[in-house]
Amino acid sequence: MASPSMRWIDDGCNVDGGNPGLTREKLFVLVVADDALVRKVHEKLVSKLKVAKQVQTQTAANRKEALDLHLSGSSFDIILMDMQMPIMDGPEATKELRAMGVESMIVGVTSVDATADKEAIVEAGLDECLAKPLTAEKIKYLVETLERNK
Amino acid sequence: MDVGLVQMQRRLADYANALFKEGILDSQYLQLQELQDESNPDFVVEVVSLFFTDSEKLLNDLSRDLAQPNVDFKRVDAHVHQLKGSSSSIGAERVKNACIVFRNFCQEKNIPGCLRCLQQIKQEFLLVKSKLETLFKLEQQVVAAGGSIPTVQQPSL
Numbered sequence: 042m043a044s045p046s047m048r049w050i051d052d053g054c055n056v057d058g059g060n061p062g063l064t065r066e067k068l069f070v071l072v073v074a075d076d077a078l079v080r081k082v083h084e085k086l087v088s089k090l091k092v093a094k095q096v097q098t099q100t101a102a103n104r105k106e107a108l109d110l111h112l113s114g115s116s117f118d119i120i121l122m123d124m125q126m127p128i129m130d131g132p133e134a135t136k137e138l139r140a141m142g143v144e145s146m147i148v149g150v151t152s153v154d155a156t157a158d159k160e161a162i163v164e165a166g167l168d169e170c171l172a173k174p175l176t177a178e179k180i181k182y183l184v185e186t187l188e189r190n191k
Numbered sequence: 192m193d194v195g196l197v198q199m200q201r202r203l204a205d206y207a208n209a210l211f212k213e214g215i216l217d218s219q220y221l222q223l224q225e226l227q228d229e230s231n232p233d234f235v236v237e238v239v240s241l242f243f244t245d246s247e248k249l250l251n252d253l254s255r256d257l258a259q260p261n262v263d264f265k266r267v268d269a270h271v272h273q274l275k276g277s278s279s280s281i282g283a284e285r286v287k288n289a290c291i292v293f294r295n296f297c298q299e300k301n302i303p304g305c306l307r308c309l310q311q312i313k314q315e316f317l318l319v320k321s322k323l324e325t326l327f328k329l330e331q332q333v334v335a336a337g338g339s340i341p342t343v344q345q346p347s348l
Contacts, residue, residue: 058222076245076273076276076277077241077245078238078241078242078245078277078280078281079276079280080240081237081238081241081278082223082226082281083282085192085226085227085231085234086222089228104264111245139235146213152272152276152279174219174280176222177222177225178275
């Protein structure tokens with residue numbers, strides 16, 4: 042789902058209340074972040090959401106781990122890509138995933154004041170961008186977008 | 192009715208509410224609490240402990256970085272950016288805000304400003320650490336007495 046237009050979601054401004062009745066069969070989410078705290082919180086946030094009958098999460102601490110997971114055959118519905126990893130790992134990882142043919146929804150997660158990241162984000166091929174902190178509402182919006190674009 | 196337990200719960204609720212009122216914690220901390228459940232009853236303590244460990248390392252790194260003869264501001268900024276992210280993730284509002292100010296001085300390559308900010312962040316970090324450790328102790332006392340932890344509502348400002 043490498044959409045050419047990237048949307049910026051901050052503080053829930055573009056997030057509506059969502060469809061409470063929407064339930065997918067399965068949702069696979071990959072959380073890519075070098076910070077263990079961020080991985081733990083984001084993974085828990087996603088796994089607690091009742092947006093699918095079965096929600097599975099996996100984490101990767103850096104670009105290499107994210108790529109290795111895909112090379113080993115794993116695929117995900119949503120990839121939450123932390124843009125604050127060192128050496129611009131986030132955008133680079135996204136480019137490489139797209140080059141591999143990964144069509145998952147790839148969502149950049151960054152700070153709302155990271156305007157410099159926006160250009161890198163668009164160039165890298167992300168589908169959406171979320172401002173930290175991540176919330177249940179923002180993730181539900183992503184799943185709704187996934188459903189609409191099926 | 193166990194009057195002692197009720198008083199403990201009241202004390203806990205008042206203490207927690209004060210942390211929000213004083214701007215030490217923000218709503219992100221409540222989001223963390225909502226993630227805690229029976230399958231992971233120590234989730235908040237685990238996450239906050241990670242924050243304490245990571246922050247202490249980052250603050251040491253920053254002290255060392257700013258003491259260098261040629262300060263690498265990109266490196267300093269990266270550390271502050273990371274600290275801002277993790278403090279934001281647990282709702283440590285004052286630490287997060289101090290990081291924002293720090294980053295401005297980094298962009299200006301203003302060493303005295305950065306050093307002042309580092310001191311400020313250290314103070315805010317020690318404060319939130321102390322407050323959260325007290326909060327967890329109060330919660331443990333309530334649970335040990337057979338009570339449940341009252342839900343905190345972020346006070347409207």
